[in-house]
Amino acid sequence: MVQVVLTFDPSLGHMFHNFPLLSFLPCAPVRYVPPPVYRYLSKPDVRADEYGRAVLAPYGIRKVEACLRLRSRLRAEVIHPNHLDRHIRGDTKIIAVNTMDPLGIGPLSLMFNNCGREKSWVRHEFETLMHWIGVLKRERCPGAKVVVGGAGEWEFEIMPEMIEALGIDYVVQGEMDDIIHLLFEGIVEGSIDNTIFLHGYRSTVFDSKGRASIMYVKDPKGHFITRHPFSRFKLPKIEDIPTIVGAAISGQVEIMRGCGLDCDFCEVTTRPLRYYPPEKVLEEVKVNLRAGIKNAWFITDNQWAYMLRDPNYWPNKEAIVNLYRTVMSYDGVTHANPMHATLAPVAADPELPMLISKIVGAGPGKHIGVQIGLETGSDKLVQTHMARKALPFRVGVDATWAEIVVEAKMALNAAYWIPADTIILGMSGETDDDIWDTIGLINYMASQNLLFTVTPMALVSLGSLRGQNALTDVYANLTPAQAALIYISWRNTKRMAEILAWRLGSDTPLLKLLTGGLLVFGANFWLGALERYLKRLNPMTERAIEKAKTYTVIPSKGTDFRKLRQQMRELSLNRALRQGA
């Protein structure tokens, strides 16, 4: 008897032949990727055990499972989405679904589907799942409640009409892994504690200077649930967050929450910094190992902030190295890499990625992947929206942002790291000059044969998307320079697909050839179609794209990073001496 059936959006359970570039695929419109091609490229799926339970599951739903196991009398299991019919029964009380991009309007999907004008595969799969849950619920347990949560919950704030259309009772927001048992017990008993939970959601709003503040929006229909701002349960301390009890997809383990860099378009920065000690990280690594996952993928919004002590953001090298050593020295662990990081700390301390690579055993056949918010090539936009992202450097004083980026990329590639960058279009105050700085930076790095992907995103700020009544048309209002930047970004992805398609992935050589061939063909097809589409937008766009193809100019102060690092070290030493005196 399973009272709480926990499951997840099927698109989160695809392994995409372990080709990193293929994880974009669910963002693609259904109309342009035929089902047989999608099904083949998304394979294999995470396995189910003989009872239909997911052997691997998204980290978020594993945290919910852990909290319920530890603190609740409700019996919960994480069920594979393909086996729900075996567990949704007459005694099921709650069906909870973890999702990342349920309506296909995540920052990346909306670039592919132009803000939902096409239906992306990710939405198609979520809707199919919810429809199936609705059928099973109607037939077997009409009184059960359907709960949706995870990183994509905000999309229902944009399209609240989809909540009832998809048969959802509650959309749960925010960190809940210390109190989700109280919510689920309240739902089952029909009395949610209103001193702990608020029927509404927390929204981040940004003022004209980009300062973030939190606002709570009440939901008269009672679908949205968030932690009450005056709840006696404050945001959980690390010791209150339960350790996962079932294995997470790709060996995900959390190492910290928050970031602390205050980029003015980012919600993460409103979350307080908290760090998992290495021993707690290792506990979760062991859970994954028991399911045969030998990789540790560190969940973090910025790895270099791990155990941060220096206000100028020099990374805490000892703590970071200790974390990797602790994990990698455990018997059976073969790889570790972070989910997200920034660039400036690497330019400041290029030894850092190399140290990690040595611990991990990275090399020409074993790269370290990391997602990085590159955002722009423009000094002005960095100074306006994200000055602290460049710490310990001061953009425009010590070096240009482009110089910092290139210096960091060289250090990362030299240590066998391959960054997957994102850039933002449409930041407030952006001009065509800023866009050309970004085009120049991408092309310059490609001309130096640096290995990186770059994905353009419009309106990446979740906060700024919230509360809009009408979705933006991403492409209709592009300036010619913005269109050229989108083209250049995908041209670089095609370059990387051609380099990596034959190197990465875990198939047999024959299947690797097939998957790699499809990937290269798909990248070429997409770029050709995109170029034709963008050039049709207006004649100026055609000219901008042609100019962008060979534009490699980057803002430069001729910075000598070796000298700069030396000066900064001396300054910091003197400061320490003065403080000690």
Ligand code: SF4
């Ligand atoms: S560095 Fe990244 S996670 Fe941190 S505040 Fe900036 S955008 Fe957000």
